[in-house]
Amino acid sequence: EPEVTQTPSHQVTQMGQEVILRCVPISNHLYFYWYRQILGQKVEFLVSFYNNEISEKSEIFDDQFSVERPDGSNFTLKIRSTKLEDSAMYFCASDRPGEDMNTEAFFGQGTRLTVV
Amino acid sequence: AQKVTQAQTEISVVEKEDVTLDCVYETRDTTYYLFWYKQPPSGELVFLIRRNSFDEQNEISGRYSWNFQKSTSSFNFTITASQVVDSAVYFCALSERGGGTSYGKLTFGQGTILTVHP
Numbered sequence: 001e002p003e004v005t006q007t008p009s010h011q012v013t014q015m016g017q018e019v020i021l022r023c024v025p026i027s028n029h030l031y032f033y034w035y036r037q038i039l040g041q042k043v044e045f046l047v048s049f050y051n052n053e054i055s056e057k058s059e060i061f062d063d064q065f066s067v068e069r070p071d072g073s074n075f076t077l078k079i080r081s082t083k084l085e086d087s088a089m090y091f092c093a094s095d096r097p098g099e100d101m102n103t104e105a106f107f108g109q110g111t112r113l114t115v116v
Numbered sequence: 117a118q119k120v121t122q123a124q125t126e127i128s129v130v131e132k133e134d135v136t137l138d139c140v141y142e143t144r145d146t147t148y149y150l151f152w153y154k155q156p157p158s159g160e161l162v163f164l165i166r167r168n169s170f171d172e173q174n175e176i177s178g179r180y181s182w183n184f185q186k187s188t189s190s191f192n193f194t195i196t197a198s199q200v201v202d203s204a205v206y207f208c209a210l211s212e213r214g215g216g217t218s219y220g221k222l223t224f225g226q227g228t229i230l231t232v233h234p
Contacts (some may be wrong), residue, residue, distance in 0.1 A: 045221050056221060
């Protein structure tokens, strides 16, 4: 069964460093998402990406964040200058609307980011 | 704006008990989708079910069942004869159909931590 894959599974970085989280969505999917889950809290939407541009972003997704689909297969989330509060699990998801326009986002296994 | 409320923060049961996890949602859309995800201690999100707003039929899948009631904006999840392996965090989520910009964006509830004791 096709799946969304994320690398790395765990990343530790120093405060102020740039970090790139990588995702390979399911190959025929058209919509791509990043979500964040701070430890012990709910999963929060960060950004959606469609047709090579951001279609929606939350207020969490400030200028420190950016997304890119550099080569038609990878989908990356970059955090320019990490802060302690960026420590969280980051989930990538992808989706392709069915004939009845239903939606079922497929989630990757997550990348746990720890900022020290 | 859409909102999902899971009022039960933690539930603790003994194996073989039935347990119901509550989910109440708010949306202005007439077309929307409701989901349940399981998050085991390993951290991944495991898809359990999707329901669209036009289908109010209850669903049963093995020990799992879901009760969707539009009149009360609720989508409750029942585990029958719970097992230790059911211990996890369970999230209810909502997606408005929304069209191009918000298509597929999920709003999650706070989650319910279920602990099943042997």
